[in-house]
Amino acid sequence: MAPNYVMIVALITFICFSLCFGDDAMLPTHNNLITKSNCNESCGNVNIPFPFCMSRDCTLRDQFLVTCDYSLNPPQPFLENSSIEITSISLAGQLNVLQFISTDCYGAGISTNKIKSFIALPSLLTVNDTSNRFIAVGCDTYAIVQGYYTKFGAKIEYPSYITGCMSMCNSIDDAVNGDKNSCSGVGCCQTSIPKGAWNVTITLSSYYNYNYTDMKNDLSCSYAFVVDQANFNFSKTYLSNLQNAEKLPLVLDWAVGEDKCEIAMRNSTTYACKSNNSYCHDDSNGYRCSCMQGYDGNPYLIDGCQDINECVDQKPDYRCVKNAICNNTDGSYTCTCPPDFSGDGYTECNRENPHRKIQNIYLIIGITAGVALMVIIVFGWSYTAFQRRKMSTMKKKFFQENGGLVLQQRLTREEESSHTNTIKIFTADELEKATNGFDKDRVVGQGGFGTVYKGYLKDNCVAAIKKSKVIDRNQIEQFINEVLVHSQINHRNVVKLLGCCLETEVPLLVYEFISNGTLSEHLHDKLKASALSLDIRLKVAAETAGVLSYLHSAAYPPIIHRDIKSVNILLDKSYTAKVSDFGASKLVPANQKEISTLVQGTLGYLDPEYLQTNQLTEKSDVYSFGVVLVELLTGREALCFQRPEEERSLTQYFISSVEKGHLFNILDDNIICDEGNAGQLKTVAVLAQRCLNVKGDDRPTMKEIAAELEAGSRLKHSWAQTDQHSEESESLLHDTQPLGFGYEYSEHSVHIDSITNHVTLPIPGGR
Ligand SMILES: *[C@@H]1O[C@H](CO)[C@@H](O)[C@H](O)[C@H]1NC(C)=O
Ligand SMILES: *[C@@H]1O[C@H](CO)[C@@H](O)[C@H](O)[C@H]1NC(C)=O
Ligand SMILES: *[C@@H]1O[C@H](CO)[C@@H](O)[C@H](O)[C@H]1NC(C)=O
Ligand SMILES: *[C@@H]1O[C@H](CO)[C@@H](O)[C@H](O)[C@H]1NC(C)=O
Ligand SMILES: *[C@@H]1O[C@H](CO)[C@@H](O)[C@H](O)[C@H]1NC(C)=O
Ligand SMILES: *[C@@H]1O[C@H](CO)[C@@H](O)[C@H](O)[C@H]1NC(C)=O
Ligand SMILES: *[C@@H]1O[C@H](CO)[C@@H](O)[C@H](O)[C@H]1NC(C)=O
Ligand SMILES: *[C@@H]1O[C@H](CO)[C@@H](O)[C@H](O)[C@H]1NC(C)=O
Ligand SMILES: *[C@@H]1O[C@H](CO)[C@@H](O)[C@H](O)[C@H]1NC(C)=O
Numbered sequence: 099m100a101p102n103y104v105m106i107v108a109l110i111t112f113i114c115f116s117l118c119f120g121d122d123a124m125l126p127t128h129n130n131l132i133t134k135s136n137c138n139e140s141c142g143n144v145n146i147p148f149p150f151c152m153s154r155d156c157t158l159r160d161q162f163l164v165t166c167d168y169s170l171n172p173p174q175p176f177l178e179n180s181s182i183e184i185t186s187i188s189l190a191g192q193l194n195v196l197q198f199i200s201t202d203c204y205g206a207g208i209s210t211n212k213i214k215s216f217i218a219l220p221s222l223l224t225v226n227d228t229s230n231r232f233i234a235v236g237c238d239t240y241a242i243v244q245g246y247y248t249k250f251g252a253k254i255e256y257p258s259y260i261t262g263c264m265s266m267c268n269s270i271d272d273a274v275n276g277d278k279n280s281c282s283g284v285g286c287c288q289t290s291i292p293k294g295a296w297n298v299t300i301t302l303s304s305y306y307n308y309n310y311t312d313m314k315n316d317l318s319c320s321y322a323f324v325v326d327q328a329n330f331n332f333s334k335t336y337l338s339n340l341q342n343a344e345k346l347p348l349v350l351d352w353a354v355g356e357d358k359c360e361i362a363m364r365n366s367t368t369y370a371c372k373s374n375n376s377y378c379h380d381d382s383n384g385y386r387c388s389c390m391q392g393y394d395g396n397p398y399l400i401d402g403c404q405d406i407n408e409c410v411d412q413k414p415d416y417r418c419v420k421n422a423i424c425n426n427t428d429g430s431y432t433c434t435c436p437p438d439f440s441g442d443g444y445t446e447c448n449r450e451n452p453h454r455k456i457q458n459i460y461l462i463i464g465i466t467a468g469v470a471l472m473v474i475i476v477f478g479w480s481y482t483a484f485q486r487r488k489m490s491t492m493k494k495k496f497f498q499e500n501g502g503l504v505l506q507q508r509l510t511r512e513e514e515s516s517h518t519n520t521i522k523i524f525t526a527d528e529l530e531k532a533t534n535g536f537d538k539d540r541v542v543g544q545g546g547f548g549t550v551y552k553g554y555l556k557d558n559c560v561a562a563i564k565k566s567k568v569i570d571r572n573q574i575e576q577f578i579n580e581v582l583v584h585s586q587i588n589h590r591n592v593v594k595l596l597g598c599c600l601e602t603e604v605p606l607l608v609y610e611f612i613s614n615g616t617l618s619e620h621l622h623d624k625l626k627a628s629a630l631s632l633d634i635r636l637k638v639a640a641e642t643a644g645v646l647s648y649l650h651s652a653a654y655p656p657i658i659h660r661d662i663k664s665v666n667i668l669l670d671k672s673y674t675a676k677v678s679d680f681g682a683s684k685l686v687p688a689n690q691k692e693i694s695t696l697v698q699g700t701l702g703y704l705d706p707e708y709l710q711t712n713q714l715t716e717k718s719d720v721y722s723f724g725v726v727l728v729e730l731l732t733g734r735e736a737l738c739f740q741r742p743e744e745e746r747s748l749t750q751y752f753i754s755s756v757e758k759g760h761l762f763n764i765l766d767d768n769i770i771c772d773e774g775n776a777g778q779l780k781t782v783a784v785l786a787q788r789c790l791n792v793k794g795d796d797r798p799t800m801k802e803i804a805a806e807l808e809a810g811s812r813l814k815h816s817w818a819q820t821d822q823h824s825e826e827s828e829s830l831l832h833d834t835q836p837l838g839f840g841y842e843y844s845e846h847s848v849h850i851d852s853i854t855n856h857v858t859l860p861i862p863g864g865r
Contacts, residue, residue, distance in 0.1 A: 131395055131402050142172035148398050149354055149370065150187055158354070158370060158398070161220040178220060183345065189396060191386050192226065193352050194326070196345035200241075200300045203319040204308040216245070216299035217324070222353050224248060224383050227293040229349035231327045232261070235286050235336050236320030238304040240264040243289075243324070245297035248383060259295065263287035266305070281332040291324060294382055298324055324348055353384035354398065373402035375429065392429035405429055421447040493526060493601040505600065508582060521585040522597035522608075529553065529599050529606055533563055548604075552611065560611040561596055566604045566681075581607070583657060584680050589648055591641045593668060593678040612676050617726075618664035621733050621766075632769050634673050635730040636782065640807035641675040642667055646723060647804035650716045656686045658714060662722035663703045663736070664729050684714060702736030702748065707794045717794030723803070724789025728752045731783065733766030749790050756787055778810060 132139050133148040137156045140146055141164065149158035152175070157163050164175045164184065175184040183196040200215040217225070224247070234241035242262035265287040281288045291298070300322045308318035321340045326347040354370040355362050359378035362369050362385050371378045371387035376397035378385050389395055389403035396402035408416060408431040409424035418424045418433035422443040425432045433443030441447040497503070506523060532553035533540050543550035548566040555561050584595040594610040617638060620626045642662070649657040659680065666679040684693060692713045697704070703725045705718035725736050728748055736748045745751045755764045761783050762771055771779065785806060791797045798806075 131399055131404070133396075134399065138166075141166035141175040142170075144175050144184060144186060146175060147187055147189055147396055148402075159222070161222050162352075177223075182217070182219075185347065189398075190388075191351055191353070191381060192229075193223065193350040195348050195350055197323065197325075197348040198345055199340065200302050200322045201319060201340075202236075202239075202302040202304065202321075204304065209304075209307065216297065217348075219296045219350065221296075222356060222383060223296065224293075224351050225291060225295045225298060225324060226349040226351045227291055227295070229326050229328065230291060230324050231288050232263070232291050232300075232322070232324050233281055233286065233288045233330070233332070234263055234265055234302070234320065234322040235281075235332070235340055236265055236304070237267040237285055237318065237337065238306050238308050239266070239287075239320035239322075240303050240305065241287075241320070241322035242301040242303075243291060243298060243322070244301070245295055245299050247292050247294040248296055259292045261289055261291070262301075263289045285334060285337050286332045300324075351381070351383060352386075353381045354386050356384040359385045371397050372400045373397045375403040375405075390429065407431075417444050419443065419445065419447050496603055497600045505581065505598075521581065521595055524597050524599040524606070524608060526599055526601040526606075528556065529563055529608070532556075532561065536565065553608075555596075555608075559596075562609045562611045564607040564609065566607070581605075583653075583683075583685060587649070587653065587657075587680075589645055591645045591675050591677060593676045609678070612668040612670050612678075614669040614671055614673070616665050617667040617669055617675070617730075620669060621664055621729055622735060627733055627766065628768050630673075630766075630768060632775060632779075635769070636778075636807065636810060638667065638669070638673065638675045639727055639730055639782075640804065640810070642677060642726065643723065643800060643804035643807050645675075645677045646719050647800040650719070650800045656716070658684045658686060658716055659719050659722075660684055660714065661699055661703075662719055662726060663700050664726055665700075667726070686716075700736075705794070706792055715794055716800065717797050720789050720797045720800060720803070721794075723800070724786050724797075725749055727782065727786040727789060731766065731769070731779070731786065732764050733768065734764075753787060753790060756783055781810065782807075 132145055133151060134156050137148070137151050137153060138146070141152060146152055146164050148156075150162045150164050151157035152164050152166050154160070154163060160178070163178050165177075165179055166173050166175050176182060177184060177193075177195065181198070185194045185196060187193055197217060198215055202209060219225070232241075232243045240262065241264070242260065244258065244260035244262075246258050265283065265285060267285050280286075302320050302322050304320060319338075319340070321336070323346050326349045329347045355368070358380050363378060369378075370385075373387075373389070373395070375390045375393045376387050377390055378387055387397035389397050392406055392408070393403040394406045395404045405426070405428050407426045409418075409426045418431075419441070421439060422433040422435055422441075425434065435441045435443050435447040439447045439449055530536065532555050533551040536551060540551040540553065541549055542552045542562065548564055551563045551565065553561045553563045581595065581598055588594075593612060596608040596610060598608060599606040614620075620630055646659065646662065649659060657680075659677070660683055661679055661681070662677075666677065668676040668678050670676060686693060692715045694712055694714070697709055697712055699705075699708075699718075699722070703722040705721035707721075708714055708718045725748065728734075729736060732748065732752065734748050734751075737746065738748075739746060744754070752764065755761060761780065762776075765771060765779070769779070785798070785803060788796070788798050789803065
């Protein structure tokens, strides 16, 4: 006895050790409780899970009784005491079985063995309709399948069904003519069976008893069966040898009770979902049970549903990232990052060391900042008082530095002498209020020269407020001159300068607000361009020419604008041109025709002669104006690097086209060309050509140009007024115009800006 006892203890110890210290992967992740403790788990190779059972006192109901035939090798389970052989049972509700084939064979025209077979299933079992099909094989065959089907669990013998199919062929070889191995009507036919069938009776018959010439001498058979189509492929050889196959696979569905869940749950003694963490679901036969998500096992047994250890299983939907620590919890699991890592464990887990250090630094900074803040608050009050005083001194200082006093004096003098409205000097506070503290949302234009804001002045008047970039202190005098000059240009086609502010470090200029955007926008935007009729274009040209003529001839001292381009011509609602941006303009000293300066302007508009000689004359404006005129005619941009090489420079392209006589090919599509205006277009084109002469002396003066354009425009104008169309299109435009702005796009730094094509070349001794 003693040695036996020692052996058992040793064995138990061994098992315990191998369970506790063995390889983790060897351990079951959840118990595989299949059936009750007093039942055999399997018969041969087939597992028999509860509620199926091989003994009557263990099974849930008689329907689930399985008989194991130990006389076979390996032993085979059968359903109850029927001939239905079970190949597998799934807790998902399926039962795979083998079923006999119905056979009907003929020898010399006489039926030799006619089998009429039927499958009669106990209640709770039905034939699965999606997996199975009814198939008949033969060359003189009609097969009928009939029986009963359930209506939600209730096994009444009504309603019943009857269906079937028929297959004829002249010889076995005919079956090959069809798709070789598909059951498609020749030698084989198939049909589906109704849902919930439980009594399936198969009847086989033939029309001619296989008594026709070709077949007479063969042993000719018909076969019929319900089969799991996933496990059966038709082959023409079956026509002669299916007899030997005997049994074919069939899928059955089973339910654990015939009621709906709702009803089944009411009686806890009969309710089959015994396990915690299991749930009930309805089926067409009745109800079944399943384990909840995160659990696995047999829901029909107490404690059958066991927690899945997702951390070990790591199924495809496992969500912990690399480095994360997985912690299995009851029914679920969590992913967390190890202490030195940051992240949530599901999306990322990154080593955190450097971050943590930085965080610590931030913490220290935070505490220090907090202490510092306290100190600041203590000193704050006295400091702000000091600051306020300082600010006001600063403002005064800037005002003086920016030449405020000089300007104020000169303005007063001007006012006294000419009695005209000159510009106003705004305070910094006023303009800050007007632009809502130079709010980003108020920006309407931005360029190398500065930023333009939309502002509302005290009297509710809308203004454009230009904040320049830092300017050269040496040029203060000049700045004042320009402000003064601009303030004196009182021309209806020049943007009005309302005032300026000198209290800030950089001077602020206040202009009248022009609502309709720049000419450039109108020319190069497809939609807007379509509204620009030839008349409007010529009007804009004439008005611009008028301004330049005025600047060159009427103003004293004469002014050269120096940056004429479509971006600097603004349009108001009625398409009246307003020339803007006098940032680059030059006052021409008396008795001097030309001045030597830093070459400045915009690529594409820049006078080539000026570029070469550095001598700025009125004719440079004429050249730039010529480019604008061509732009008006063609709708093309002055310089466009996206075009083929010969079309990049608009002036060159225009001149070469006109010389080739292709003027009308390059006109803007929106200019309607007809006999009425062909002459006029040619005249304007010739005028533009003259403006673009390489030699300044050969270009016409602005005065001539203005006169010529005005004459043309006036003629056309009277014609246009009788035309309703122009007025119509104008009113149409008012609604669709967004606010636009383009006061300042000059580039004052020394480089070529590829976006604005602005160029500024430094010249020794210039300016
Ligand atoms: C269990 O299986 C053994 C053979 O493996 C058999 O002898 C025994 O009768 C079976 N018990 C039941 C309840 O079927
Ligand atoms: C199975 O056995 C039971 C008795 O144990 C009997 O009443 C029943 O008719 C049998 N069923 C078949 C299909 O033989
Ligand atoms: C078979 O067909 C022949 C004629 O083709 C007929 O004489 C014979 O009676 C038929 N035999 C049977 C069993 O129908
Ligand atoms: C038939 O079997 C398939 C799996 O083979 C299953 O998805 C389907 O639910 C079953 N049909 C019924 C009515 O249970
Ligand atoms: C199934 O149907 C056949 C014929 O229709 C009948 O003979 C047989 O008794 C039925 N089986 C059951 C269990 O009702
Ligand atoms: C039926 O054919 C398919 C492919 O043609 C094959 O994958 C499958 O194993 C075959 N089934 C049987 C039972 O032969
Ligand atoms: C539950 O079912 C059992 C067995 O059918 C029956 O004896 C019992 O009376 C039922 N209990 C209730 C509350 O219906
Ligand atoms: C199953 O759940 C019930 C209540 O829902 C509880 O009382 C019982 O202890 C649970 N059993 C197990 C094994 O967790
Ligand atoms: C794992 O989760 C359980 C239950 O939520 C908790 O008690 C335990 O502390 C966790 N372990 C780790 C290492 O996070």
